[in-house]
Amino acid sequence: MNKRVVLASRPVGPVTDSNFRVEQAPVPKAADGEVVVRNLWLSLDPYMRGRMSDAKSYVKGVEIGEVMVGQTVGEVVDSSHPKLSVGDIVLTQLGWQLYGATREATKIDASRAPPTYYLGLMGMPGLTAYFGLKELGQPKAGETVVVSAASGAVGSVVGQLAKLWGARAVGVAGGTEKCRYVKEELGFDACIDYKSGALREELKAACPKGIDVYFDNVGGEILDTVLAKMNLFGRVVVCGSISDYNSTDPYRVRNWRAILVNRLRVQGMIVFDWKDRYGEALKELGGYLAQGRLRYKESIVQGLENAPRGLMDLLAGKNFGKQLVKL
Amino acid sequence: MNKRVVLASRPVGPVTDSNFRVEQAPVPKAADGEVVVRNLWLSLDPYMRGRMSDAKSYVKGVEIGEVMVGQTVGEVVDSSHPKLSVGDIVLTQLGWQLYGATREATKIDASRAPPTYYLGLMGMPGLTAYFGLKELGQPKAGETVVVSAASGAVGSVVGQLAKLWGARAVGVAGGTEKCRYVKEELGFDACIDYKSGALREELKAACPKGIDVYFDNVGGEILDTVLAKMNLFGRVVVCGSISDYNSTDPYRVRNWRAILVNRLRVQGMIVFDWKDRYGEALKELGGYLAQGRLRYKESIVQGLENAPRGLMDLLAGKNFGKQLVKL
Numbered sequence: 001m002n003k004r005v006v007l008a009s010r011p012v013g014p015v016t017d018s019n020f021r022v023e024q025a026p027v028p029k030a031a032d033g034e035v036v037v038r039n040l041w042l043s044l045d046p047y048m049r050g051r052m053s054d055a056k057s058y059v060k061g062v063e064i065g066e067v068m069v070g071q072t073v074g075e076v077v078d079s080s081h082p083k084l085s086v087g088d089i090v091l092t093q094l095g096w097q098l099y100g101a102t103r104e105a106t107k108i109d110a111s112r113a114p115p116t117y118y119l120g121l122m123g124m125p126g127l128t129a130y131f132g133l134k135e136l137g138q139p140k141a142g143e144t145v146v147v148s149a150a151s152g153a154v155g156s157v158v159g160q161l162a163k164l165w166g167a168r169a170v171g172v173a174g175g176t177e178k179c180r181y182v183k184e185e186l187g188f189d190a191c192i193d194y195k196s197g198a199l200r201e202e203l204k205a206a207c208p209k210g211i212d213v214y215f216d217n218v219g220g221e222i223l224d225t226v227l228a229k230m231n232l233f234g235r236v237v238v239c240g241s242i243s244d245y246n247s248t249d250p251y252r253v254r255n256w257r258a259i260l261v262n263r264l265r266v267q268g269m270i271v272f273d274w275k276d277r278y279g280e281a282l283k284e285l286g287g288y289l290a291q292g293r294l295r296y297k298e299s300i301v302q303g304l305e306n307a308p309r310g311l312m313d314l315l316a317g318k319n320f321g322k323q324l325v326k327l
Numbered sequence: 328m329n330k331r332v333v334l335a336s337r338p339v340g341p342v343t344d345s346n347f348r349v350e351q352a353p354v355p356k357a358a359d360g361e362v363v364v365r366n367l368w369l370s371l372d373p374y375m376r377g378r379m380s381d382a383k384s385y386v387k388g389v390e391i392g393e394v395m396v397g398q399t400v401g402e403v404v405d406s407s408h409p410k411l412s413v414g415d416i417v418l419t420q421l422g423w424q425l426y427g428a429t430r431e432a433t434k435i436d437a438s439r440a441p442p443t444y445y446l447g448l449m450g451m452p453g454l455t456a457y458f459g460l461k462e463l464g465q466p467k468a469g470e471t472v473v474v475s476a477a478s479g480a481v482g483s484v485v486g487q488l489a490k491l492w493g494a495r496a497v498g499v500a501g502g503t504e505k506c507r508y509v510k511e512e513l514g515f516d517a518c519i520d521y522k523s524g525a526l527r528e529e530l531k532a533a534c535p536k537g538i539d540v541y542f543d544n545v546g547g548e549i550l551d552t553v554l555a556k557m558n559l560f561g562r563v564v565v566c567g568s569i570s571d572y573n574s575t576d577p578y579r580v581r582n583w584r585a586i587l588v589n590r591l592r593v594q595g596m597i598v599f600d601w602k603d604r605y606g607e608a609l610k611e612l613g614g615y616l617a618q619g620r621l622r623y624k625e626s627i628v629q630g631l632e633n634a635p636r637g638l639m640d641l642l643a644g645k646n647f648g649k650q651l652v653k654l
Contacts, residue, residue: 238586252579259565259595261385266593268586
């Protein structure tokens with residue numbers, strides 16, 4: 001039998017267990033051109049909160065009763081697909097379930113990185129970091145790059161790429177343990193614990209020459225505090241606003257005026273906008289990885305039934321590194 | 328004798344008469360390399376409110392007791408300048424006074440436009456419209472451009488250039504008379520009276536294909552309402568936020584999330600950033616003017632003593648067209 005997690009109700013405010021329902025269903029058959037995949041790993045990502053809502057966003061939300069969306073890594077167990085065979089390890093969009101049938105599966109190059117990395121460093125989060133920083137942030141050597149959610153799947157790559165490209169990297173993360181990791185293991189120049197209550201002062205101390213690039217994953221008060229410290233002609237990459245995702249009353253930004261005064265360029269991004277260039281990015285990220293110049297951490301939840309808890313923890317900032325569910 | 332208006336105190340909230348003081352002083356002499364200019368026209372502009380404050384901005388504020396800043400058009404009455412002679416009509420930064428001595432005076436080409444136009448259409452406001460729209464707004468033919476303060480010195484040029492460059496131009500202005508002028512005399516496709524209380528609905532009706540470029544001179548609620556209607560990959564030119572200038576509690580922007588969802592590019596601008604390219608812009612603006620393809624209106628206050636009142640009215644949206652003081 002297949003097992004799957006569907007959206008039972010839309011959250012109002014924080015996500016709760018009651019927004020999900022675990023169901024049994026038959027394992028699907030492979031129609032012509034399809035593979036049946038047994039999912040091994042499910043990726044959990046902040047964007048999933050948006051899909052649980054029916055507010056307008058860049059992609060349509062999940063309907064009530066539908067399987068929750070998500071990327072998975074799995075093994076082909078049946079194939080009517082012209083290019084995929086039983087036993088192939090593939091990347092899919094099959095969502096929160098143990099089995100699924102699809103035409104849209106991409107064979108993973110396991111010689112370049114472990115399969116789960118294609119859900120993180122070599123997948124959407126890593127590509128988001130790469131294109132957001134390179135194309136919108138455009139850091140120059142010697143400039144200061146600040147990134148929020150710095151210990152997360154996207155933020156950890158942003159800061160490391162900033163360093164590789166010659167800039168100063170300053171992270172913002174929640175808690176001393178995450179900050180230690182960001183600084184000592186990922187090699188950022190500094191990391192600020194936003195829970196310390198002295199964000200503004202610590203940001204000033206960590207960025208003595210101001211901030212040239214802010215890669216924003218969180219929005220809210222952190223965004224506002226950073227905006228006030230941006231340098232002339234600074235760039236703000238608007239990648240996410242996780243601090244707002246569970247809120248019924250979105251944060252209102254106070255320092256809009258900084259855009260005018262310092263002639264900032266503030267730009268929103270979704271990784272799909274660069275889908276024609278994924279190959280270029282994967283080659284570069286894979287190269288750094290092979291050279292041991294990119295560090296990467298995974299956080300693993302056991303079993304599909306625990307995926308809802310994993311997402312709730314992720315949205316509350318309790319995870320550490322790229323969040324996966326082992327199915 | 329010279330007469331001048333100095334900053335007597337910094338406004339808290341709206342500007343009042345008590346923030347200014349009229350003084351007498353001797354007419355200065357021309358030191359080596361200087362001209363003495365008798366000012367004929369003073370330009371009043373929204374940026375002056377910022378200079379009356381000591382909050383951080385892109386240019387240092389006016390000190391208490393100093394002459395209020397401003398551009399003027401005047402006549403050279405004494406010259407020790409190598410290239411300027413008595414009788415020349417010049418553009419200067421001499422501020423709110425009848426006479427001043429300076430090295431920084433630019434002879435006006437009166438064959439191309441009347442002298443006062445160099446304070447408006449052929450001056451900072453026109454150049455602001457030109458570079459902001461062309462370089463940051465980048466409207467394509469058939470796209471929809473919305474501009475606030477549409478009857479003002481900058482906004483009126485933005486909308487007309489948008490039309491000349493093949494886009495649809497929609498203005499936002501305060502009051503039916505201004506809207507009639509914007510639509511019927513300036514030739515915008517539509518103009519919305521923000522005082523009508525139905526901005527959102529009227530914006531929707533006037534922009535059936537959404538908004539591709541927003542040229543923002545006002546900030547506040549109008550900005551937030553427009554942000555919610557921006558199209559995918561839209562551009563927001565942050566040129567001013569006049570609705571905030573008199574406020575002690577800046578407006579907080581609610582729809583920041585639109586930047587992410589629609590991958591907007593939001594960019595701040597100051598005309599000085601393009602000072603090396605003024606010639607190119609003046610040639611193009613002068614060409615349109617000569618062909619009768621740009622309309623332009625001036626609003627005139629009589630006498631230096633009335634300049635404070637003129638600025639207060641400008642900040643309250645009571646003027647109509649480019650605001651000048653005839654000295």
